[in-house]
Amino acid sequence: EIVLTQSPGTLSLSPGERATLSCRASQSVSGSYLAWYQHKPGQAPRLLIYDAAFRATGVPDRFSGIGSGTDFTLTISRLEPEDFAVYYCQQYESSPGTFGQGTKLEIK
Amino acid sequence: EVQLLESGGGLVQPGGSLRLSCVASGFTFRNYAMNWVRRAPGKGLEWVSGISGSDGSTYYADSVRGRFTISRDNSKNTLYLQMNSLRADDTAVYYCAGSGWLLYYFDTWGQGTLVTVSS
Numbered sequence: 001e002i003v004l005t006q007s008p009g010t011l012s013l014s015p016g017e018r019a020t021l022s023c024r025a026s027q028s029v030s031g032s033y034l035a036w037y038q039h040k041p042g043q044a045p046r047l048l049i050y051d052a053a054f055r056a057t058g059v060p061d062r063f064s065g066i067g068s069g070t071d072f073t074l075t076i077s078r079l080e081p082e083d084f085a086v087y088y089c090q091q092y093e094s095s096p097g098t099f100g101q102g103t104k105l106e107i108k
Numbered sequence: 109e110v111q112l113l114e115s116g117g118g119l120v121q122p123g124g125s126l127r128l129s130c131v132a133s134g135f136t137f138r139n140y141a142m143n144w145v146r147r148a149p150g151k152g153l154e155w156v157s158g159i160s161g162s163d164g165s166t167y168y169a170d171s172v173r174g175r176f177t178i179s180r181d182n183s184k185n186t187l188y189l190q191m192n193s194l195r196a197d198d199t200a201v202y203y204c205a206g207s208g209w210l211l212y213y214f215d216t217w218g219q220g221t222l223v224t225v226s227s
Contacts, residue, residue: 035213035214037153037214039153042219043219044112044203044217044218044219044220045145045153045203045205045214045217046217047213047214047215047217050213050215051213056215088152088153090153090213090214092211092212092213094211095167095211096155096167096169096170097155097211097212098155099152099153099154099155100152101151101152102152102153
């Protein structure tokens with residue numbers, strides 16, 4: 001199965017700053033079949049990005065995704081207070097679909 | 109409004125059984141593949157099982173195959189997960205998640221139901 005490694009494990013930033021989250025795959029994710037999710041405690045996970053670069057419905061344009069092959073990035077251009085959460089990447093290139101271990105974005 | 113509402117979680121002893129349910133509303137349930145995804149304490153998300161909307165084909169993670177059974181009742185807009193031979197490492201919040209197809213991204217999620225396996 002494809003193993004996804006997210007870095008950093010924890011990212012400490014202030015509102016207004018730029019966040020860059022990385023997701024590296026153990027083998028190529030062809031077709032860029034990669035998604036990003038935001039998860040806050042006690043809430044349902046939320047789809048942010050699919051097919052590596054496409055924002056889901058209702059997702060603000062400060063969220064952007066890029067990447068191909070084995071390296072993918074989620075960028076939040078200017079952090080808002082509600083953006084502090086755990087972020088997961090997920091590949092759906094090959095079965096089983098797997099998730100990264102998550103990056104916790106915390107307020108500095 | 110699209111909504112998924114899980115129920116059935118609780119405390120169960122090792123070796124015991126539990127049945128989770130997920131009631132869907134706000135979309136055409138029968139056209140959607142449905143999945144269970146879990147998050148164990150201190151760990152990340154893990155896909156557990158999926159079922160297609162079209163022919164009811166089922167798929168399982170290696171960690172649960174032979175112990176868990178996923179099913180759906182399209183007349184009731186409900187997804188199920190029958191969990192048998194539960195182990196401590198099955199302790200997690202279980203989320204119901206919808207996707208356009210199996211092996212796809214999950215665009216609809218429930219709030220989750222907690223399953224605790226402990227003596």
